Amino acid sequence: MATRQRSNPLALAVLALLYERPMHPYEMATTLRERRKEDSIKLNYGSLYSVVQSLERRGLVTAQEVQRDGRRPERTVYAIAEPGTVELLDWLSELVAVPTREFTQFEAALSLLACLKPDEAVRLLEERVSRLEQELAAAEGLRGHSSMSKLPRLLYIEWEYRIALRRTELEFVSSLVQEIREETIEGLAMWRDFHQQ
Amino acid sequence: MATRQRSNPLALAVLALLYERPMHPYEMATTLRERRKEDSIKLNYGSLYSVVQSLERRGLVTAQEVQRDGRRPERTVYAIAEPGTVELLDWLSELVAVPTREFTQFEAALSLLACLKPDEAVRLLEERVSRLEQELAAAEGLRGHSSMSKLPRLLYIEWEYRIALRRTELEFVSSLVQEIREETIEGLAMWRDFHQQ
DNA sequence: TCGAAAATACTCGATTCCGAGTACGCGAGT
DNA sequence: ACTCGCGTACTCGGAATCGAGTATTTTCGA
Incomplete structure (x- = not known):
């Protein structure tokens, strides 16, 4: 039951x-x-x-x-x-x-990133960056707008929370891309090798 | 099928x-x-x-x-x-x-926060803050430690991603608590009223 | 060497999820 | 007066989920 x-x-x-x-x-x-x-x-x-x-x-x-x-x-x-x-x-x-483990799709994808070829991964991560930028810009646009600005903040904190997380995600992905591009990330050689044969 | x-x-x-x-x-x-x-x-x-x-x-x-x-x-x-x-x-x-909507438990909880009495909410949010601090401290501890430090970063980026999100969450919740305590958040009066009767 | 505990490799079925489908009523236009 | 389409209020069935249970086998300590 x-x-x-x-x-x-x-x-x-x-x-x-x-x-x-x-x-x-x-x-x-x-x-x-x-x-x-x-x-x-x-x-x-x-x-x-x-x-x-x-x-x-x-x-x-x-x-x-x-x-x-x-x-x-x-x-x-x-x-x-x-x-x-x-x-x-x-x-x-x-x-x-009590904070709990939250399983997000992107985290799962990150943990399997090695299945993709390095160059491909960079391309896709960059695509994500630009989509995240768009999303955040749109959210900023909404903030000043109509219905949202009328409501007291308390009624849409969850919205701000989501935005804050997205902003962090953007920073994280951006710097990850940079590290791969600059070849400063540990394990890159191994990654390339794996995809060589 | x-x-x-x-x-x-x-x-x-x-x-x-x-x-x-x-x-x-x-x-x-x-x-x-x-x-x-x-x-x-x-x-x-x-x-x-x-x-x-x-x-x-x-x-x-x-x-x-x-x-x-x-x-x-x-x-x-x-x-x-x-x-x-x-x-x-x-x-x-x-x-x-492609970034997608991820539904987390905490976001759901935030969106229903008004069901709790303001003082209660503050107490609980503070508990979350301290638990998050503990979690992050433990994670920092692990970083220098044993198995983790041997592996190239590439193999545990998802771990760093999760930590970055948690850190943002900590900041968010901390400042939310502060705003409620200092009564600077919009809609607080309304919230109290709702729980008065 | 004997038994207890941990590991191995699953199975099962009650419950839950989910999205497409359905069937009707109401209002706007012509 | 008629119909076209949208909104309302759900139904349905098959697939997916999940955690507890099972039965054997190895390990390891006393």
Whole structure:
């Protein structure tokens, strides 16, 4: 019965929304969209319904009523239950307080970089650099713009966090490229040898 | 039949290992461990065997022979096939060249931070700061140490990348804490109000 | 030399994920 | 008055995940 606990952040988001007020799943989806949480939390229609179901099974949320608006399909409204608020605050606290290994795609790619030929790797890393520059420029553009500048910073810190990480990534990749180009990085000879035959 | 393509980095790692030489699954696991790739790539026994199977179905790898060492269980040795090397290089190139949205747990947590009371949030964020400091100190310690200092940098860049990101995270969280403490962050009043009633 | 512990090499099945598909209602235009 | 297409609200099934379990074998200390 132990539906996989605390693996899927979407469940956390659902609890957080219901902590505010009761809602039906579709409304959760649109609300998350509106607040641009889809950028920070992996949201997916298919998952949403099964996640809510699993929360109900675990007694963290309860189906409240079945609404019907005109002849539209029924919508089941859910509310958070007492154990649900406990779980929400506890889970969230842990995520905030305890750093965990995060597995990113790029880290995996870096760890296998040796499969590519050195020159090829440099070319691709440079492409990444320019894409990152574009992305950061676009983000800067947004900052002064419309909806974003109206909101208090507190409501989009996650956005700033992501930007900060990207900036670090840009610096890292840039200097990596430089080191390979200047041949100052350790192990380059070995790398070339490996791809010679 | 379209076994989910390019979602699981473990499949990439398997291709990379077989690109070097044929192997059986258990050897892949231990090799990945030895090279400390388990820190960068999510490795899991259960997944490994099904991932290899799925690669075989797609014709990217082929079962080569069934060995038997003494009276130990049989081991099926796999080799990479032509379409497998194409897929490996193509996939890896894309991961290197094109930055993608990475969803981290902490980013999700940040985006829901408002669920916690301000003082509580500060306390937890400070705990994170001290844990991050510990982690970074330990990492620094390792750098000069034993196995790590023997290897050329090229073979553990992913490690440096992770450290660089962590350092940025530390700075970010530290300054966030400070801003909340000094009440200079926008939206703090609203946040307190929300938790008043 | 005997037994305990660690290593080897998987297997299994309950659960979860995910994206395409579906089916209907509503409003804008003509 | 009609239809075209978008928005709404979900369903479905197959694939993927994961961690615990299994059964043997080697190692190593007392």
